[in-house]
Amino acid sequence: MILFIHRKDLRTSDLPAFDAISSAQESSLHVLILEPFLLRNERYLEHSGLNFLRHVSGLQQEYEHQGKLLHILYGEPDDIVRSLAGVHPVHEVRVHADYTPYALKRDRLLRDTALALNMRFHTHHDSMLCDLDDFMDWSGRSEPFKVFTPFYRCWRSFLHERFRPPYSAGLQELRTVDIHPQIAGNYRIPEEVTRQLTALAQPAQTMNPSHLLEDFMQTEVQHYAVNRDNYSQEGTSRLSRHLNTGAISVRTVYNRLTENEHLGEEWLRQLAWRDFYLYQARLDPMFFNYENVYDLSALGTHNFEAWSRGKTGIPVIDAAMRQLNETGWMPNRLRMITAMFLTKNLGCPFIYGERYFRLKLSDYDNTLNRGGWLWSSSLGYDASPYFRVMNPVTQSQTHDPSGSYIRTWLPELSELPDQAIHLPREDAIVDLKRSRALAIELYKEILSSKRAAPQE
Ligand SMILES: Cc1cc2nc3c(=O)[nH]c(=O)nc-3n(C[C@H](O)[C@H](O)[C@H](O)COP(=O)(O)OP(=O)(O)OC[C@H]3O[C@@H](n4cnc5c(N)ncnc54)[C@H](O)[C@@H]3O)c2cc1C
Numbered sequence: 001m002i003l004f005i006h007r008k009d010l011r012t013s014d015l016p017a018f019d020a021i022s023s024a025q026e027s028s029l030h031v032l033i034l035e036p037f038l039l040r041n042e043r044y045l046e047h048s049g050l051n052f053l054r055h056v057s058g059l060q061q062e063y064e065h066q067g068k069l070l071h072i073l074y075g076e077p078d079d080i081v082r083s084l085a086g087v088h089p090v091h092e093v094r095v096h097a098d099y100t101p102y103a104l105k106r107d108r109l110l111r112d113t114a115l116a117l118n119m120r121f122h123t124h125h126d127s128m129l130c131d132l133d134d135f136m137d138w139s140g141r142s143e144p145f146k147v148f149t150p151f152y153r154c155w156r157s158f159l160h161e162r163f164r165p166p167y168s169a170g171l172q173e174l175r176t177v178d179i180h181p182q183i184a185g186n187y188r189i190p191e192e193v194t195r196q197l198t199a200l201a202q203p204a205q206t207m208n209p210s211h212l213l214e215d216f217m218q219t220e221v222q223h224y225a226v227n228r229d230n231y232s233q234e235g236t237s238r239l240s241r242h243l244n245t246g247a248i249s250v251r252t253v254y255n256r257l258t259e260n261e262h263l264g265e266e267w268l269r270q271l272a273w274r275d276f277y278l279y280q281a282r283l284d285p286m287f288f289n290y291e292n293v294y295d296l297s298a299l300g301t302h303n304f305e306a307w308s309r310g311k312t313g314i315p316v317i318d319a320a321m322r323q324l325n326e327t328g329w330m331p332n333r334l335r336m337i338t339a340m341f342l343t344k345n346l347g348c349p350f351i352y353g354e355r356y357f358r359l360k361l362s363d364y365d366n367t368l369n370r371g372g373w374l375w376s377s378s379l380g381y382d383a384s385p386y387f388r389v390m391n392p393v394t395q396s397q398t399h400d401p402s403g404s405y406i407r408t409w410l411p412e413l414s415e416l417p418d419q420a421i422h423l424p425r426e427d428a429i430v431d432l433k434r435s436r437a438l439a440i441e442l443y444k445e446i447l448s449s450k451r452a453a454p455q456e
Contacts, residue, residue, distance in 0.1 A: 001177065003090045003119075005077065006032040006070070007098060009126055009246035010055040012062050014166035016124035017094045022169035027177045029088055030063070032056060034074045034189055037102065044196050047328025048364035053193070054200040055245040058207055062171075069176040072197075073187035078109045080187055085117045087180040093119055096126035096246070099281050100366045101288050128278045129250045129271060130158055138162065144283040146381045151279070152272045159254070166251045209242035213256055221257075225266040231331035232405040237267070238329075240363035243274075250274070277371030280381055288370065290379045295449035296349045298442055303346040306429050307338070308356050313428030315421060316396035317341050319409035328362030337395050339376035344389045344439035345430050350377040378443055386443035389436045396422040 002021050021028045043049035063070040073080055093114045114121040125131055138158050145151035216237040227235025242248045257264045280287050306312050310321035320334040342353045354373040358364050374380035403421035407414040413421055
Protein backbone atom coordinates (compact mmCIF):
# COMPACT_ATOMS: atom_id res chain seq x y z
CA MET A 1 0.00 0.00 0.00
CA ILE A 2 1.17 3.53 -0.81
CA LEU A 3 0.65 6.41 1.58
CA PHE A 4 0.03 9.68 -0.24
CA ILE A 5 0.09 12.94 1.73
CA HIS A 6 -1.61 15.97 0.19
CA ARG A 7 0.06 19.33 0.85
CA LYS A 8 0.17 22.31 -1.50
CA ASP A 9 -1.48 20.14 -4.15
CA LEU A 10 -5.16 20.44 -3.26
CA ARG A 11 -6.57 19.04 -6.51
CA THR A 12 -7.33 15.70 -8.09
CA SER A 13 -5.90 16.06 -11.59
CA ASP A 14 -2.44 16.63 -13.03
CA LEU A 15 -0.59 15.25 -10.01
CA PRO A 16 2.76 13.53 -10.61
CA ALA A 17 2.20 11.32 -7.57
CA PHE A 18 -1.15 10.08 -8.91
CA ASP A 19 0.58 8.91 -12.09
CA ALA A 20 3.14 7.02 -10.03
CA ILE A 21 0.47 5.40 -7.82
CA SER A 22 -1.61 4.47 -10.82
CA SER A 23 1.37 2.83 -12.57
CA ALA A 24 2.18 0.86 -9.43
CA GLN A 25 -1.40 -0.56 -9.52
CA GLU A 26 -1.60 -0.61 -5.75
CA SER A 27 -4.13 0.64 -3.27
CA SER A 28 -3.35 3.99 -1.66
CA LEU A 29 -4.15 5.69 1.60
CA HIS A 30 -4.69 9.42 1.05
CA VAL A 31 -4.28 11.80 3.95
CA LEU A 32 -4.07 15.54 4.39
CA ILE A 33 -2.35 16.64 7.57
CA LEU A 34 -3.19 19.96 9.19
CA GLU A 35 0.03 20.79 10.97
CA PRO A 36 -0.15 22.58 14.35
CA PHE A 37 2.78 24.83 13.41
CA LEU A 38 1.02 26.09 10.29
CA LEU A 39 -2.24 26.78 12.13
CA ARG A 40 -0.63 28.35 15.21
CA ASN A 41 -1.90 31.65 16.67
CA GLU A 42 -5.38 31.01 15.27
CA ARG A 43 -4.17 31.39 11.71
CA TYR A 44 -7.25 29.47 10.59
CA LEU A 45 -9.19 32.67 11.33
CA GLU A 46 -6.98 34.87 9.12
CA HIS A 47 -7.42 35.30 5.37
CA SER A 48 -4.41 33.14 4.47
CA GLY A 49 -5.55 30.27 6.73
CA LEU A 50 -9.13 30.59 5.55
CA ASN A 51 -8.08 30.30 1.93
CA PHE A 52 -6.16 27.13 2.68
CA LEU A 53 -9.06 25.60 4.62
CA ARG A 54 -11.52 26.61 1.93
CA HIS A 55 -9.47 24.61 -0.55
CA VAL A 56 -9.17 21.69 1.87
CA SER A 57 -12.92 21.67 2.13
CA GLY A 58 -13.19 21.79 -1.68
CA LEU A 59 -10.81 18.86 -2.00
CA GLN A 60 -12.80 16.86 0.52
CA GLN A 61 -15.95 17.45 -1.53
CA GLU A 62 -14.16 16.45 -4.71
CA TYR A 63 -13.08 13.13 -3.21
CA GLU A 64 -16.62 12.50 -1.96
CA HIS A 65 -18.05 13.43 -5.33
CA GLN A 66 -15.79 10.89 -7.01
CA GLY A 67 -16.58 8.22 -4.40
CA LYS A 68 -13.01 8.19 -3.06
CA LEU A 69 -11.51 8.47 0.41
CA LEU A 70 -9.49 11.33 1.83
CA HIS A 71 -8.65 11.49 5.54
CA ILE A 72 -7.96 14.84 7.16
CA LEU A 73 -5.83 14.55 10.27
CA TYR A 74 -4.28 16.97 12.75
CA GLY A 75 -0.80 16.47 14.20
CA GLU A 76 2.90 16.17 13.48
CA PRO A 77 3.36 14.48 10.08
CA ASP A 78 6.24 12.41 11.32
CA ASP A 79 4.25 11.09 14.26
CA ILE A 80 1.23 10.35 12.07
CA VAL A 81 3.29 8.42 9.53
CA ARG A 82 4.78 6.33 12.32
CA SER A 83 1.31 5.52 13.68
CA LEU A 84 -0.09 4.71 10.26
CA ALA A 85 2.78 2.37 9.52
CA GLY A 86 1.93 0.49 12.73
CA VAL A 87 -1.54 -0.50 11.52
CA HIS A 88 -1.48 -0.31 7.71
CA PRO A 89 0.78 -2.29 5.36
CA VAL A 90 2.39 0.87 3.96
CA HIS A 91 5.68 0.30 2.18
CA GLU A 92 6.02 3.62 0.39
CA VAL A 93 5.26 7.29 1.11
CA ARG A 94 4.74 9.79 -1.71
CA VAL A 95 4.53 13.57 -1.48
CA HIS A 96 5.03 16.61 -3.69
CA ALA A 97 8.13 18.55 -2.75
CA ASP A 98 8.09 21.84 -0.90
CA TYR A 99 11.22 23.95 -0.52
CA THR A 100 10.65 26.39 2.32
CA PRO A 101 12.96 25.97 5.34
CA TYR A 102 10.12 24.64 7.49
CA ALA A 103 9.04 22.16 4.81
CA LEU A 104 12.58 20.96 4.12
CA LYS A 105 13.16 20.26 7.80
CA ARG A 106 9.80 18.50 8.12
CA ASP A 107 10.51 16.35 5.08
CA ARG A 108 13.99 15.38 6.24
CA LEU A 109 12.41 14.07 9.40
CA LEU A 110 9.67 12.34 7.45
CA ARG A 111 12.20 10.69 5.16
CA ASP A 112 14.25 9.45 8.13
CA THR A 113 11.16 8.07 9.79
CA ALA A 114 10.00 6.33 6.62
CA LEU A 115 13.41 4.79 5.98
CA ALA A 116 13.71 3.66 9.61
CA LEU A 117 10.39 1.87 9.20
CA ASN A 118 11.54 0.23 5.96
CA MET A 119 9.34 2.37 3.76
CA ARG A 120 10.48 4.15 0.62
CA PHE A 121 10.04 7.92 0.52
CA HIS A 122 9.46 9.69 -2.81
CA THR A 123 9.14 13.38 -3.47
CA HIS A 124 7.82 14.60 -6.82
CA HIS A 125 8.49 18.07 -8.21
CA ASP A 126 5.27 19.87 -8.81
CA SER A 127 5.33 23.58 -8.01
CA MET A 128 7.58 25.00 -10.75
CA LEU A 129 6.70 25.10 -14.39
CA CYS A 130 10.13 23.95 -15.42
CA ASP A 131 11.81 21.01 -13.77
CA LEU A 132 14.77 22.63 -12.06
CA ASP A 133 17.35 19.89 -12.55
CA ASP A 134 16.45 19.48 -16.18
CA PHE A 135 16.48 23.24 -16.68
CA MET A 136 19.95 23.59 -15.14
CA ASP A 137 21.30 20.77 -17.33
CA TRP A 138 19.67 22.14 -20.44
CA SER A 139 20.91 25.69 -19.84
CA GLY A 140 24.41 24.34 -19.25
CA ARG A 141 24.88 26.57 -16.22
CA SER A 142 26.41 25.68 -12.93
CA GLU A 143 25.53 29.06 -11.41
CA PRO A 144 21.95 30.28 -11.17
CA PHE A 145 20.73 33.26 -13.17
CA LYS A 146 20.71 36.31 -10.93
CA VAL A 147 18.92 38.63 -13.32
CA PHE A 148 15.36 38.07 -14.45
CA THR A 149 15.53 38.93 -18.17
CA PRO A 150 18.19 36.38 -19.19
CA PHE A 151 16.49 33.85 -16.93
CA TYR A 152 13.21 34.55 -18.69
CA ARG A 153 14.68 34.13 -22.19
CA CYS A 154 16.25 30.84 -21.30
CA TRP A 155 13.18 29.63 -19.38
CA ARG A 156 10.93 30.42 -22.32
CA SER A 157 13.08 28.51 -24.81
CA PHE A 158 13.37 25.62 -22.40
CA LEU A 159 9.60 25.37 -22.06
CA HIS A 160 9.16 25.67 -25.79
CA GLU A 161 11.35 22.63 -26.23
CA ARG A 162 10.82 20.60 -23.10
CA PHE A 163 7.49 21.51 -21.53
CA ARG A 164 6.18 18.51 -19.68
CA PRO A 165 2.41 18.43 -20.32
CA PRO A 166 -0.07 17.77 -17.49
CA TYR A 167 -0.06 14.31 -15.88
CA SER A 168 -2.92 12.12 -16.92
CA ALA A 169 -3.87 9.79 -14.03
CA GLY A 170 -7.08 10.90 -12.33
CA LEU A 171 -8.44 10.03 -8.93
CA GLN A 172 -10.90 7.61 -10.57
CA GLU A 173 -8.04 5.29 -11.45
CA LEU A 174 -6.85 4.98 -7.87
CA ARG A 175 -8.03 2.53 -5.23
CA THR A 176 -8.17 4.66 -2.10
CA VAL A 177 -8.56 2.83 1.19
CA ASP A 178 -10.11 3.58 4.55
CA ILE A 179 -8.10 4.53 7.60
CA HIS A 180 -7.88 2.64 10.87
CA PRO A 181 -10.53 4.21 13.19
CA GLN A 182 -8.09 4.51 16.05
CA ILE A 183 -5.75 6.69 13.98
CA ALA A 184 -8.64 8.81 12.78
CA GLY A 185 -9.63 9.29 16.44
CA ASN A 186 -6.14 10.01 17.76
CA TYR A 187 -5.44 12.66 15.16
CA ARG A 188 -8.88 14.21 14.94
CA ILE A 189 -8.87 17.86 13.91
CA PRO A 190 -9.77 20.40 16.63
CA GLU A 191 -13.44 21.32 16.95
CA GLU A 192 -12.94 24.95 15.95
CA VAL A 193 -11.12 23.95 12.75
CA THR A 194 -13.84 21.42 11.92
CA ARG A 195 -16.38 24.19 12.36
CA GLN A 196 -14.42 26.40 9.98
CA LEU A 197 -14.20 23.64 7.38
CA THR A 198 -17.95 23.15 7.50
CA ALA A 199 -18.62 26.87 7.35
CA LEU A 200 -16.27 27.27 4.39
CA ALA A 201 -17.77 24.48 2.30
CA GLN A 202 -19.08 25.97 -0.93
CA PRO A 203 -20.83 24.47 -3.92
CA ALA A 204 -17.94 22.93 -5.93
CA GLN A 205 -18.54 25.11 -8.98
CA THR A 206 -18.21 28.45 -7.13
CA MET A 207 -14.54 27.98 -6.52
CA ASN A 208 -13.46 26.07 -9.58
CA PRO A 209 -10.13 27.63 -10.71
CA SER A 210 -10.50 26.15 -14.19
CA HIS A 211 -13.53 28.39 -14.71
CA LEU A 212 -11.59 31.38 -13.48
CA LEU A 213 -8.76 30.56 -15.88
CA GLU A 214 -11.17 30.11 -18.76
CA ASP A 215 -12.95 33.42 -18.06
CA PHE A 216 -9.61 35.21 -17.90
CA MET A 217 -8.42 33.62 -21.15
CA GLN A 218 -11.66 34.52 -22.92
CA THR A 219 -11.98 38.11 -21.79
CA GLU A 220 -8.95 39.59 -20.05
CA VAL A 221 -5.67 38.14 -21.18
CA GLN A 222 -5.45 40.19 -24.37
CA HIS A 223 -5.82 43.42 -22.36
CA TYR A 224 -3.54 42.29 -19.55
CA ALA A 225 -0.49 44.37 -20.44
CA VAL A 226 -2.60 47.55 -20.32
CA ASN A 227 -4.95 46.67 -17.47
CA ARG A 228 -2.76 44.85 -14.97
CA ASP A 229 -1.74 48.03 -13.17
CA ASN A 230 -5.15 49.71 -13.35
CA TYR A 231 -5.88 48.35 -9.96
CA SER A 232 -9.27 49.97 -9.55
CA GLN A 233 -10.53 47.47 -12.13
CA GLU A 234 -9.86 43.76 -12.07
CA GLY A 235 -7.37 43.31 -14.86
CA THR A 236 -5.50 40.28 -13.51
CA SER A 237 -6.43 36.64 -13.28
CA ARG A 238 -6.81 36.31 -9.48
CA LEU A 239 -5.47 32.78 -9.85
CA SER A 240 -2.73 33.11 -7.23
CA ARG A 241 -4.72 31.77 -4.29
CA HIS A 242 -5.52 28.65 -6.32
CA LEU A 243 -2.02 28.24 -7.69
CA ASN A 244 -0.47 28.53 -4.25
CA THR A 245 -2.65 25.88 -2.67
CA GLY A 246 -2.14 23.76 -5.75
CA ALA A 247 -5.88 23.77 -6.52
CA ILE A 248 -4.83 24.26 -10.12
CA SER A 249 -1.46 23.22 -11.47
CA VAL A 250 0.82 25.68 -13.19
CA ARG A 251 1.24 23.15 -16.05
CA THR A 252 -2.50 23.27 -16.73
CA VAL A 253 -2.32 27.08 -16.79
CA TYR A 254 0.65 27.12 -19.17
CA ASN A 255 -0.96 24.53 -21.41
CA ARG A 256 -4.07 26.66 -21.76
CA LEU A 257 -2.11 29.88 -22.28
CA THR A 258 0.06 28.50 -25.04
CA GLU A 259 -2.89 27.23 -27.06
CA ASN A 260 -2.79 30.71 -28.50
CA GLU A 261 0.78 31.87 -28.20
CA HIS A 262 0.33 35.44 -29.33
CA LEU A 263 -2.21 36.39 -26.73
CA GLY A 264 -0.34 36.16 -23.50
CA GLU A 265 3.34 37.15 -23.56
CA GLU A 266 3.02 39.67 -20.73
CA TRP A 267 1.05 37.25 -18.59
CA LEU A 268 3.60 34.51 -19.29
CA ARG A 269 6.27 36.85 -17.91
CA GLN A 270 4.42 36.91 -14.59
CA LEU A 271 4.35 33.13 -14.46
CA ALA A 272 8.09 33.34 -15.12
CA TRP A 273 8.50 35.65 -12.11
CA ARG A 274 6.77 33.01 -10.07
CA ASP A 275 9.26 30.38 -11.27
CA PHE A 276 12.15 32.83 -10.80
CA TYR A 277 11.36 33.15 -7.09
CA LEU A 278 10.79 29.41 -6.65
CA TYR A 279 14.13 28.93 -8.43
CA GLN A 280 15.89 31.34 -6.08
CA ALA A 281 14.38 29.67 -3.04
CA ARG A 282 16.19 26.51 -4.09
CA LEU A 283 19.41 27.95 -5.47
CA ASP A 284 20.17 31.07 -3.47
CA PRO A 285 21.32 29.83 -0.06
CA MET A 286 20.58 33.28 1.39
CA PHE A 287 17.07 33.61 0.03
CA PHE A 288 15.42 32.87 3.38
CA ASN A 289 18.16 34.53 5.35
CA TYR A 290 18.77 38.05 3.97
CA GLU A 291 17.74 39.64 7.26
CA ASN A 292 20.90 38.12 8.74
CA VAL A 293 23.12 38.88 5.78
CA TYR A 294 22.65 42.64 5.93
CA ASP A 295 22.79 44.87 8.95
CA LEU A 296 19.23 46.21 9.29
CA SER A 297 19.77 47.63 12.77
CA ALA A 298 19.46 51.25 11.60
CA LEU A 299 15.80 50.54 10.71
CA GLY A 300 12.98 50.71 13.25
CA THR A 301 9.39 49.63 13.80
CA HIS A 302 7.72 52.65 15.36
CA ASN A 303 5.50 53.29 12.31
CA PHE A 304 4.65 49.68 11.60
CA GLU A 305 1.38 49.76 13.54
CA ALA A 306 0.07 52.81 11.66
CA TRP A 307 0.99 51.19 8.35
CA SER A 308 -0.70 47.89 9.18
CA ARG A 309 -3.89 49.59 10.32
CA GLY A 310 -4.06 51.88 7.30
CA LYS A 311 -3.52 55.01 9.38
CA THR A 312 -0.53 56.65 7.71
CA GLY A 313 -2.37 59.62 6.20
CA ILE A 314 -1.16 58.70 2.69
CA PRO A 315 -4.47 57.87 0.97
CA VAL A 316 -3.40 55.14 -1.46
CA ILE A 317 -1.42 53.32 1.25
CA ASP A 318 -4.30 53.45 3.72
CA ALA A 319 -6.80 52.36 1.09
CA ALA A 320 -4.63 49.38 0.08
CA MET A 321 -4.09 48.30 3.69
CA ARG A 322 -7.79 48.59 4.35
CA GLN A 323 -8.58 46.40 1.36
CA LEU A 324 -6.03 43.85 2.56
CA ASN A 325 -7.32 43.80 6.13
CA GLU A 326 -10.93 43.49 5.08
CA THR A 327 -10.69 41.13 2.13
CA GLY A 328 -7.30 39.38 2.08
CA TRP A 329 -6.58 40.84 -1.34
CA MET A 330 -4.28 43.57 -2.62
CA PRO A 331 -3.36 44.05 -6.30
CA ASN A 332 0.29 43.57 -7.26
CA ARG A 333 1.15 47.22 -7.88
CA LEU A 334 -0.21 48.18 -4.50
CA ARG A 335 1.79 45.40 -2.85
CA MET A 336 4.90 46.98 -4.36
CA ILE A 337 3.89 50.49 -3.31
CA THR A 338 2.91 49.58 0.26
CA ALA A 339 5.97 47.35 0.73
CA MET A 340 8.35 50.00 -0.53
CA PHE A 341 6.63 52.62 1.57
CA LEU A 342 7.01 50.53 4.73
CA THR A 343 10.62 49.54 4.15
CA LYS A 344 11.88 52.79 2.64
CA ASN A 345 9.77 55.81 3.68
CA LEU A 346 8.94 54.35 7.09
CA GLY A 347 12.32 52.66 7.48
CA CYS A 348 10.93 49.39 8.83
CA PRO A 349 12.76 46.05 8.35
CA PHE A 350 11.08 44.04 5.59
CA ILE A 351 10.43 41.02 7.81
CA TYR A 352 7.69 42.91 9.68
CA GLY A 353 5.74 43.56 6.52
CA GLU A 354 6.45 40.07 5.28
CA ARG A 355 4.97 38.58 8.47
CA TYR A 356 1.96 40.83 8.27
CA PHE A 357 1.23 39.79 4.67
CA ARG A 358 1.71 36.17 5.75
CA LEU A 359 -1.38 36.43 7.92
CA LYS A 360 -3.46 38.72 5.79
CA LEU A 361 -2.99 37.72 2.15
CA SER A 362 -5.42 35.06 1.06
CA ASP A 363 -2.94 34.05 -1.66
CA TYR A 364 -0.03 34.01 0.79
CA ASP A 365 2.90 31.94 -0.36
CA ASN A 366 6.08 31.82 1.69
CA THR A 367 8.44 32.03 -1.31
CA LEU A 368 6.56 34.54 -3.47
CA ASN A 369 5.86 36.78 -0.52
CA ARG A 370 9.50 36.81 0.48
CA GLY A 371 10.46 37.44 -3.15
CA GLY A 372 8.12 40.46 -3.29
CA TRP A 373 9.45 41.88 -0.01
CA LEU A 374 13.07 41.35 -1.01
CA TRP A 375 12.44 43.05 -4.33
CA SER A 376 10.75 46.03 -2.67
CA SER A 377 13.49 46.46 -0.08
CA SER A 378 16.32 46.15 -2.63
CA LEU A 379 17.69 42.87 -1.29
CA GLY A 380 18.29 39.61 -3.16
CA TYR A 381 18.66 38.80 -6.87
CA ASP A 382 17.45 41.42 -9.33
CA ALA A 383 15.79 43.55 -6.66
CA SER A 384 14.77 47.16 -7.18
CA PRO A 385 17.83 49.44 -6.93
CA TYR A 386 18.39 50.93 -3.47
CA PHE A 387 17.69 54.44 -4.77
CA ARG A 388 14.28 53.46 -6.12
CA VAL A 389 11.59 54.73 -3.78
CA MET A 390 8.17 54.75 -5.42
CA ASN A 391 6.23 57.86 -4.63
CA PRO A 392 2.75 56.70 -3.53
CA VAL A 393 1.15 59.96 -4.60
CA THR A 394 2.45 59.94 -8.17
CA GLN A 395 1.82 56.18 -8.40
CA SER A 396 -1.79 56.79 -7.41
CA GLN A 397 -2.16 59.69 -9.86
CA THR A 398 -0.72 57.58 -12.68
CA HIS A 399 -2.55 54.30 -12.16
CA ASP A 400 -5.88 55.55 -10.83
CA PRO A 401 -6.25 59.21 -11.94
CA SER A 402 -9.84 59.59 -10.76
CA GLY A 403 -8.99 58.10 -7.36
CA SER A 404 -11.82 55.60 -7.60
CA TYR A 405 -9.84 52.97 -5.68
CA ILE A 406 -9.27 55.40 -2.80
CA ARG A 407 -12.94 56.41 -2.89
CA THR A 408 -13.98 52.76 -2.55
CA TRP A 409 -11.72 51.89 0.38
CA LEU A 410 -11.64 55.26 2.16
CA PRO A 411 -15.24 56.46 1.76
CA GLU A 412 -14.48 59.31 4.17
CA LEU A 413 -12.44 60.88 1.34
CA SER A 414 -14.91 60.15 -1.42
CA GLU A 415 -16.09 63.75 -1.76
CA LEU A 416 -12.64 65.12 -2.55
CA PRO A 417 -11.94 66.30 -6.13
CA ASP A 418 -9.62 64.19 -8.31
CA GLN A 419 -6.63 66.50 -7.85
CA ALA A 420 -6.82 66.44 -4.05
CA ILE A 421 -7.68 62.83 -3.35
CA HIS A 422 -4.18 61.43 -3.86
CA LEU A 423 -2.38 63.96 -1.68
CA PRO A 424 -1.02 63.31 1.82
CA ARG A 425 -3.50 64.23 4.57
CA GLU A 426 -2.63 66.89 7.09
CA ASP A 427 -1.93 64.28 9.74
CA ALA A 428 0.35 62.16 7.50
CA ILE A 429 2.94 60.38 9.65
CA VAL A 430 5.81 61.01 7.27
CA ASP A 431 7.12 63.61 4.85
CA LEU A 432 7.54 61.81 1.52
CA LYS A 433 10.40 63.91 0.20
CA ARG A 434 12.50 63.88 3.35
CA SER A 435 11.92 60.20 4.10
CA ARG A 436 12.85 59.33 0.52
CA ALA A 437 16.21 61.08 0.80
CA LEU A 438 16.88 59.41 4.14
CA ALA A 439 15.91 55.99 2.79
CA ILE A 440 18.39 56.29 -0.08
CA GLU A 441 21.19 57.02 2.39
CA LEU A 442 20.12 54.24 4.71
CA TYR A 443 19.78 51.55 2.06
CA LYS A 444 23.09 52.49 0.51
CA GLU A 445 24.63 51.79 3.90
CA ILE A 446 22.64 48.58 4.36
CA LEU A 447 23.77 47.18 1.02
CA SER A 448 27.38 47.85 1.89
CA SER A 449 26.99 45.98 5.20
CA LYS A 450 26.80 42.54 3.58
CA ARG A 451 28.39 39.85 5.69
CA ALA A 452 28.76 36.10 5.32
CA ALA A 453 25.51 34.30 6.08
CA PRO A 454 25.57 32.70 9.52
CA GLN A 455 25.66 28.91 9.43
CA GLU A 456 22.48 27.10 10.52
C1 LIG B 1 5.42 42.61 -1.37
C2 LIG B 1 4.80 41.55 -2.26
C3 LIG B 1 4.29 40.38 -1.70
C4 LIG B 1 3.75 39.40 -2.51
N1 LIG B 1 3.25 38.26 -1.92
C5 LIG B 1 2.73 37.29 -2.70
C6 LIG B 1 2.21 36.10 -2.12
O1 LIG B 1 2.26 35.90 -0.90
N2 LIG B 1 1.65 35.17 -2.94
C7 LIG B 1 1.59 35.36 -4.30
O2 LIG B 1 1.05 34.51 -5.00
N3 LIG B 1 2.13 36.45 -4.87
C8 LIG B 1 2.68 37.42 -4.12
N4 LIG B 1 3.16 38.55 -4.72
C9 LIG B 1 3.22 38.62 -6.19
C10 LIG B 1 1.98 39.21 -6.89
O3 LIG B 1 1.58 40.37 -6.25
C11 LIG B 1 0.80 38.23 -6.93
O4 LIG B 1 1.23 36.99 -7.42
C12 LIG B 1 -0.32 38.75 -7.85
O5 LIG B 1 -0.78 39.99 -7.39
C13 LIG B 1 -1.45 37.74 -7.86
O6 LIG B 1 -2.52 38.21 -8.62
P1 LIG B 1 -3.05 37.41 -9.89
O7 LIG B 1 -3.18 35.97 -9.57
O8 LIG B 1 -4.26 38.14 -10.36
O9 LIG B 1 -1.82 37.59 -10.85
P2 LIG B 1 -1.68 37.74 -12.43
O10 LIG B 1 -1.22 39.12 -12.68
O11 LIG B 1 -2.87 37.26 -13.15
O12 LIG B 1 -0.42 36.79 -12.74
C14 LIG B 1 -0.56 35.37 -12.90
C15 LIG B 1 0.29 34.63 -11.91
O13 LIG B 1 1.65 34.98 -12.08
C16 LIG B 1 2.32 35.01 -10.82
N5 LIG B 1 2.78 36.37 -10.52
C17 LIG B 1 2.21 37.53 -10.90
N6 LIG B 1 2.95 38.58 -10.47
C18 LIG B 1 3.99 38.06 -9.80
C19 LIG B 1 5.09 38.62 -9.11
N7 LIG B 1 5.31 39.93 -9.04
N8 LIG B 1 5.97 37.78 -8.50
C20 LIG B 1 5.81 36.43 -8.57
N9 LIG B 1 4.78 35.85 -9.21
C21 LIG B 1 3.87 36.64 -9.81
C22 LIG B 1 1.29 34.59 -9.77
O14 LIG B 1 1.39 33.20 -9.58
C23 LIG B 1 -0.03 34.96 -10.46
O15 LIG B 1 -1.13 34.24 -9.98
C24 LIG B 1 3.72 39.56 -3.92
C25 LIG B 1 4.25 40.73 -4.47
C26 LIG B 1 4.77 41.72 -3.65
C27 LIG B 1 5.32 42.96 -4.28
